[in-house]
Amino acid sequence: MKSANFPAAQQREPRRAGSALRELLSSLAETLTFPSPFDDADLEREFLEDHGRRFARFRRASGVLGLFVWGCYLWVDFYVAGQAPAFQNILPALLLFRGIGVAAIACAVALSFHRSFAREFTAHVVLMFPIATVAMSLLGAELVAPTPFKVVPYLFSLDLVLFFQFGFFQFRPKAACWFAVSVVLAVIVLQIIFRFLSTWDLFIAVMWLSNVIVIGLGVNVHAERHSRERFFAEKALAVSNRHLEILNETMMDKNKALEISRDEQMAKTKALITLKEQQKRAAEDANFEKSSFLAAATHDLRQPMHALNLFLAAAEEAAGRDDSEESRKLITQARKSSVVMARLFDAVLDLSRLESGKVRPDYRVIDLSPLVHELVEQSTPLSANAGVSLRLRCPVNARIWVRSDPYWIRRILANLISNAVKYADLQKGGQCGVLVGVVRGANRVRIDVVDNGIGIAQRYWDAIFRPFFQIGNTERDRERGLGLGLSTVNAMISMLDEHRIELKSIEGRGSRFSIELPVCHSPMLTSVYEPPAEPASTARAISGLYVLLIEDDRLVRAATEALFHQWGVLFDSANSVAQLNEILDSIERYPDLIITDYTLADSTTAYDVSASAHAKLGRSIPCLIITGEVGAINLEIDSDKNIITKPVTAEILKTSILKMIAIEPSQSSASEHVR
Known part of the structure; x- marks a missing residue:
């Protein structure tokens, strides 16, 4: 079993080694590869502006530190000149190179306090100038320095310059790398021209410079990537914060709108409650006024009715004693009471119609x-x-x-x-x-x-x-x-x-x-005012007129019949449309007028009465409608109809009859009979 599994383990091991090697090379390539700019040009420009502002103070402090370090090397020059007599001859040239470097660094430090130093491009230009000047000064010092001192301290000082460039000034990797490579190439070119170093010293110098370049490049790449990631995260955070602010503002607006809506709703509710209370009070006041009106109307109607009953009772007593004179006086008083009661009925009815809105003005x-x-x-x-x-x-x-x-x-x-x-x-x-x-x-x-x-x-x-x-x-x-x-x-x-x-x-x-x-x-x-037509003279005799009376109230019908008897009016009376049809089948004379109540007991109306008369007689008969219904007075009626409201006095009834028969004089002839 073990010998069978051993070849498989050997196969897995190379795979793991190859995978680790590829991962190592990939990591190394990623570490030394220049960071890619943002795809969005505006975003890249914002990053560079942010990067310049972020490291402006650190770069300024690094320039001051570089000036201090470069100045300290003056002590090295004096110390070496004191130990080596051969070195004293070139000390003035070395001090000249040191002075050039001091001037360049000091100039850069001074320029770093300007507002434009916060820009990335300006900072690169300002700082690259002293670094290049210092590097050239060191190369010049190497050319004039004696052989034992070419490498130390001057050649190795180039490593310190590159260290400052990569570690303190936070240059972008591409610019720092190309400058460092240019320094190495300058050393090689000077070696080819002047042969101022031995082969071994050149190898050591190039090796040290290459190591500093690789390490510095890795540090710069990592720093820039970190800066880009930080900038992108801050940008995303700012966008998120702005989005949250917008949402917060939206929520606040909605809350304000809800508060306003709530206040409006509360105001509407209060207004509705107030309106309901006002309507309730108005309804109570209207009900009270209506009750007071009815109470007053009832009181005022009872007085003439009471007087009417007493006058009629007294007249009956006088008639029983055969006192015709006293009976006539009492009946006259009774008629006055009935007139007062009719006037009161009419006034109450008119006011009721007006206040109910059932009548409208005719403009x-x-x-x-x-x-x-x-x-x-x-x-x-x-x-x-x-x-x-x-x-x-x-x-x-x-x-x-x-x-x-x-x-x-x-x-x-x-x-x-x-x-x-x-x-x-x-x-x-x-x-x-x-x-x-x-x-x-x-x-x-x-x-x-x-x-x-x-x-x-x-x-x-x-x-x-x-x-x-x-x-x-x-x-x-x-x-x-x-x-x-x-x-x-x-x-x-x-x-x-x-x-x-x-x-x-x-x-x-x-x-x-x-x-x-x-x-x-x-x-x-305009239309000239036409005064109301004068009613037909009450002196005109209505005796001999033939009237059809339709009234379903027995007492009213009997009273009207009694009045017709006294006036000499010929009539036939009915209590319904059905009974009227029976009369129309048997009459021998065209009626001069139809007097009818509006609503009858068999759910018919005055229009049914008029329609039946027209169907039976083949012609229209003037129709006087007497009703106690308030709504009937507002109905549209034909020219051959008229409506008066109960109670009706004998004088009003006589005037209305004369007015109606004057509409169609040809139809009021007593001699015209039904054929």
Whole structure:
């Protein structure tokens, strides 16, 4: 077994020896090979600048040390001259060579303090000059020195020069190596020319110089590689640090952004909480106001309803006693109570529609002057009955074009004039009066309603625009108004674009309500104000009209039928569309008018009533819709339909009927029958 393995061991041994030899040669070649510059020219330039700055002080100190060593050799020259008489003859020449070297080194040391010495190229030039000068001085000393002193100390001093070059000045290997080789070649050339050394001395000198070159080259190569690796590592570290700084700055920016975002989020959260609290308080205030409004409305509605019930009960008692005169008076009072209750219903309904936003103004470009003149003219009898003079200041022939809803403006001014007349101070006698003035500006028109009445204390200026608030009417006398006029005015003004209301009042002297409207500067777009059409005269007889009444509420239907009996109106009544169809199949005369509720019990509407009548009769019949629904008033209707809201007085119903039958006079003929 052992003899079988021995040849294999012998084969492995040469392999190991060859591998070690190749590794040794590779290491030696790597040690003596000049370091390669960086591939990047900019990086190589930065390295040279860094290398020059890094070793500038060390090179300067090495130059000072070289000057000291070179100066010490002056003592050697004097000492040798004292021991050897033959040496004394050449001492002046040797001192000359020493002086040249001292001057060269001193000059280099002086130049090393300049700023440019920190550059690698400048440092090489400055230091190579004294080294070359010293080497030439030593070679000159060898030529003139006697034979025993050629090698020691002068020839061996070249080794010291190369030692300084390789070990202290941190030259790059290539430059130091070529200079050292040049020194060896100079020695060989001088030997060939002057034969100043023996063969053995030349061999020893070249051997020592070669050893110094090899060792110095290895040291320089290692030093430069170490410098390059250190520079590259520092460069990479600087890049890494810069990258970390950038990342740190980015993180700080992100942190700041997060802090800002957090602060913004907190601000938004606080704002949202505040908004929710405000909305909650607003909702609570609105709920409270709504509850107060409903409570006040309920209270005010109960009063005329209570009075109505008592008047009707008293009238029934009087009728039972056959006291027709007293019964008629009580029924008249009952009708007054119902009128007050209907007015209150209408006012509450109007204010509710305005505040809910279910009605919108119908803007037109109108001439304000005729509207105001007509309104003052219509209000004059009212003011005269109250003992209040009503005056108007407005240009008669001037056209004042404004953009507004003419019917809303008419109602607003009517309310303000009515209030001014109502609250005038009659105790002022001839001084009591109401003035309506129109003042035109460049872009605005102001309508003033001024009275010299009792005035309004400043503490009530906001309160008077709230529903059911009346100054000096704590007993809630309905004869003195409902307390909803200014609330309705304020609601209308708030819905009209660029409209504004202003109050100025002095208690005891009077008040001024001002309405501002925007002026329209485009006459081509104007449409002259058309006052509301006068209702058909109530004196016109409606006796003999034929009406179809559709109402699903039994009590309302019976009351309407009773009123038709008193007016002499012929009618057929139904409680649904199905019952109406049965009547339409059997009638012999075209109806003059259809009066219907909007929503009926069988989920049908007034439009179904009109459609059925048109299908059965083959023609359109004027249709008066009476409804208690708030939303129905905003529906788009055809020209042959009209909507009025409950409660409806007998006078309003009669006026509406006459207005509707006047639309199609050919259809209201009582003599036309269904064929």
